[in-house]
Amino acid sequence: MTLNSLMYCEWEHYLIESESNKGNGYRRGFAVSMGKQIELRIPRDRLGMFQPMVLALIRDQRQQLEDLSFELYGNGLTTRQIGSLMKKIYGKYYSKSVISNITSTFYNQMQQWRERPLDTHYLAVYIDAIHLKIRRETVSSEAFYILLGVKTDYTREVIGIVNIPSESAYGWKEVLQTIKQRGVKKIGLIISDNLTGIDSVVPLVYKHTKHQKCVVHLKRNILNKVASKHKEQVAEDLMEVFNLDIVNDTIKKAFNRLDSFSNKWRKQYKHIGNLSLNPSNELYFTYTNYHPKIRRMIYTTNWIERLNKEFRRTFKIRNSMPNFESALTLLSKVAMDKEDGYMKYPIYNFKFDKNLMKK
Secondary structure: OHHHHHHHHHHHHHHHHOOOOOEEEEEEEEEEEOOEEEEEEEEEEOOOOOOOHHHHHHHHHHHHHHHHHHHHHHOOOOHHHHHHHHHHHHOOOOOHHHHHHHHHHHHHHHHHHHOOOOOOEEEEEEEEEEEEEEEOOOEEEEEEEEEEEEEOOOOEEEEEEEEOOOOOHHHHHHHHHHHHHOOOOEEEEEEEOOOOOHHHHHHHHOOOOEEEEOHHHHHHHHHHOOOHHHHHHHHHHHHHHOOOOOOOOOHHHHHHHHHHHHHHHOOOOHHHHOHHHOHHHHHHHHHHHOOHHHHHHHOOHHHHHHHHHHHHHHHOOOOOEOOHHHHHHHHHHHHHHHHOOHHHOOOHHHHHOOHHHOO
16 A cells, blocks of 8 residues: 555656646556565556656665675575575565576676686786585585786786696696686786696796796695604704795705705605705795795795685585586685775785886
8 A cells, every 4th residue: 555655646746747648547566575475556657658666666676685695695505595594584585496597697697707808917826726525426525726816006806717627737728828818918927836737838828927836835745744753843944945035045046955955854754855856846936036025925825815715714604516617606706706805905015026017
């Protein structure tokens, strides 16, 4: 009665204002509010111009509920959980099938975001993995790699989220070629863990791009295979090998320190003794080519860890994901939210190093 009365009053006022128009009876309409479907008598005019404000408000409510469903799904709730929550608040308005249709649209939006055009130049790109439980034939843990780029205005954005079930040089070549096709012509520095095949691929796709392997991951792998009685001493020696405060440090000097460290512990630990025998381990010291003020930002992928914590918080609600597409969708939603948050604030320490800014 209230809604019909409001529309009638609005209709009368509209006809008074419009001398060339007249009323033309009513039409039936239906709306859903607070979980109940109600039938309305919607006034009509002969010219078909009258649109009651009340109907617009009801349509806005529907859009708000759909937006809410997007947000709940993006924060880790399942379609069944969203449907149950909507039932408690709004009655039987959203069934599980309706929620699934909404999230299907959500999938498409997130895919468009992952395939969007990118900037031509990034100062640095971090590559790090987060492991999630995915159901294929059975439930197993799979790696999803996050590519976080630092733009020339010193802000950050996620430029790629990829699922590579088994690492290989071919897989990484395909990933880098994909972001190149999306517009990235120049990357100053790529920071990654010791990923299979990536050493050989970076120079092929981005000829002049430098590569820094994650020192923190290396230290962790070394210490995991060291006896408890030696851990403290080995950790201290590693601090000296990877001393970030040596202003005039070079890759050669740093690798000589690694060689001394390897010789010291070679008898007790074969994995330490072999470190200096592998020339590719020079990639752990690429940071020495850059200004001391940004070395702590580029010598490890841990700088992306804050984002990974947000991912884990979202996926903690779920035991596993039904497929890898749903995992990609949720990762994309979290990444988009963080880009609108702390990532839009520039990291001005990057301005001290001109090497990364070179075109």
